[in-house]
Amino acid sequence: MERLFLRRLPATQTLGQVLMTIGFALIFQDVALLVWGGDPYTIPVPSVLGGSVRVGGLLFPSYRIFIVAVALAIGAALWLALEGTRAGALIRAAVDDAEMAQGVGINVPTVSLLVFALGAGLAALGGVIGGAFLGVYPGADFEVLPYAFVVVIVGGLGSLPGAMVGSLLVGLLDNFGKALFPELSYFTLFAPMALILALRPTGLFGRA
16 A cells, blocks of 8 residues: 555645545445444453552543553654664654655665554554454444544644644543533534644644
8 A cells, every 4th residue: 555555645745645545444444344244343351451440539440541551652662763763763864854865875665664564553553452442343443533633633743742742632622522512522623623723734743
């Protein structure tokens, strides 16, 4: 997919890349429906994570704590890799100025392919871990996709801190919005994105 389709689009055509990946997601969704059917599946939580943890006077499901811990570990590992390793420097150089990076000997297409594969692998891992929390059913992907889209817009393209801050901001606003104003749930989801686009089109941590 990356080699045959996305690579043909310039890095500046982010809208084209988004539309193409959404089109592929629609195709994959129909293929999955054809192969596995439309029955929802419930993935059992591992028995070791099936209990609860008491913090003060509150009970928190162990599996949710596990999800948060995995997310923090992956975020820290990605940040350390990007900021403290040679591979991270190559990725940052390829993102900042692909033409200059190519001129100094960096194989930008290979770097892009590996980063794409890493992103796909992390998305698959998130699906596996989240499956026991959200369940698996036709259309689940397109319920998650708007959140990912809004997080990227709010945080800023290509920014790891932006993704973290954007996900926290969007998640909290969406949950409080559903609890306090359930009839305006989509407003509380997309309002931050509209506000950010109006005030800072590159996102909170994006670079102009």
